[in-house]
Amino acid sequence: MEVRSTTDRRATRAVTLSHPRSPVTVGGGAPVSVQSMTTTKTADVDGTLQQIYALAAAGADIVRCTCNDADAAAGLARIVPRSPVPLVADIHHNHRMGLAALEAGVACLRLNPGNIRRPEHIKAVASEARDRGVPIRIGVNGGSLDPALYRKYGDEVTPEAMVESAKVEMAHFDEVGFHDVKISVKASSVPLMIDAYRLLSEETDAPLHLGVTEAGPLPGGLVKSTAGIGTLLAEGIGDTIRYSLTADPVEEAKAGRLLLEAMGLRERTNVDLIACPSCGRAEIDVIEVARQAQEAFADREIPLQVAVMGCVVNGPGEARDADLGIAAGNKRGHLFVKGQNIAVVPEDEMVGSLVEWADYIVEHGVEA
Ligand code: SF4
Numbered sequence: 001m002e003v004r005s006t007t008d009r010r011a012t013r014a015v016t017l018s019h020p021r022s023p024v025t026v027g028g029g030a031p032v033s034v035q036s037m038t039t040t041k042t043a044d045v046d047g048t049l050q051q052i053y054a055l056a057a058a059g060a061d062i063v064r065c066t067c068n069d070a071d072a073a074a075g076l077a078r079i080v081p082r083s084p085v086p087l088v089a090d091i092h093h094n095h096r097m098g099l100a101a102l103e104a105g106v107a108c109l110r111l112n113p114g115n116i117r118r119p120e121h122i123k124a125v126a127s128e129a130r131d132r133g134v135p136i137r138i139g140v141n142g143g144s145l146d147p148a149l150y151r152k153y154g155d156e157v158t159p160e161a162m163v164e165s166a167k168v169e170m171a172h173f174d175e176v177g178f179h180d181v182k183i184s185v186k187a188s189s190v191p192l193m194i195d196a197y198r199l200l201s202e203e204t205d206a207p208l209h210l211g212v213t214e215a216g217p218l219p220g221g222l223v224k225s226t227a228g229i230g231t232l233l234a235e236g237i238g239d240t241i242r243y244s245l246t247a248d249p250v251e252e253a254k255a256g257r258l259l260l261e262a263m264g265l266r267e268r269t270n271v272d273l274i275a276c277p278s279c280g281r282a283e284i285d286v287i288e289v290a291r292q293a294q295e296a297f298a299d300r301e302i303p304l305q306v307a308v309m310g311c312v313v314n315g316p317g318e319a320r321d322a323d324l325g326i327a328a329g330n331k332r333g334h335l336f337v338k339g340q341n342i343a344v345v346p347e348d349e350m351v352g353s354l355v356e357w358a359d360y361i362v363e364h365g366v367e368a
Pocket residue numbers: 276277278279280281282283309310311312313314315
């Protein structure tokens with residue numbers, strides 16, 4: 001199956017989040033990575049670790065946890081050595097929590113320049129991160145923009161105000177010789193975040209973390225995030241992504257991974273199910289057969305493309321081009337394996353045949 005990528009990536013410098021087994025490089029030509037954030041109290045060590053493992057299994061390369069008080073920092077110190085992926089500590093308001101998270105051994109900090117504003121506090125954290133070789137994400141957020149910048153730009157959150165916030169933070173970092181930064185300029189408005197990232201990408205070669213903040217519940221949150229992140233990725237902008245959904249964060253990790261796979265920016269690890277939407281021409285219950293196929297392949301790590309098509313209009317073409325495909329006609333389906341029509345199967349045996357052949361291809365391989 002050919003993997004076609006959407007575009008060339010914009011050149012950025014590399015930042016590496018250290019981890020004894022799974023370090024992650026962001027920028028510098030590294031694969032675009034997927035992030036998510038835990039929803040547990042970080043002081044709940046077992047509960048948080050359980051969620052981190054679930055996120056990693058769903059496709060998260062990096063996981064962020066809040067470090068909002070001393071108990072959370074103490075939790076992080078116990079979580080870091082057992083995490084399967086690099087951890088980022090999310091810091092707001094209290095720069096001392098940044099220092100505590102560094103002491104806990106996190107691989108990265110996220111600082112919000114909108115709510116840690118005293119230069120001496122910012123520089124204290126950056127100096128400590130510099131000495132420990134830990135990168136920092138400058139996480140500008142439209143909802144918590146520095147009030148002075150908000151006023152400067154006419155009581156409005158604008159792309160220019162968000163980019164200026166990031167640049168002010170970078171200038172503080174520069175003063176202490178710290179350059180290991182990633183940057184995000186998230187907003188809940190898709191057009192605003194797209195414009196902010198476009199502007200930012202012209203002004204820095206730091207790697208960029210993309211996201212539509214507070215995108216909300218499914219399905220709207222998925223649509224907004226995909227519109228914003230996907231548009232930028234298609235322009236070559238973005239080195240790491242996070243879906244911010246009001247949902248189980250496992251959905252964020254899955255969505256991020258699926259987007260990158262769909263855009264040809266990461267290798268597929270699971271089945272790519274192609275199915276027609278069905279219409280009055282359909283010769284089988286396409287929606288039900290596709291649902292069964294999705295369920296049958298859900299937890300299988302098989303990087304194959306599988307097509308379920310309802311009639312002869314587009315069916316034979318899509319089924320032939322996929323690794324495995326069903327093109328329906330007259331309540332039965334033509335089964336294609338690597339482009340060859342090898343059998344005719346009744347509707348109730350379609351999914352079983354697809355699974356059987358998927359297993360066969362994985363075990364024996366079949367030449368196209
Ligand atoms: Fe309709 Fe056939 Fe197209 Fe499916 S493949 S949407 S059944 S015309």
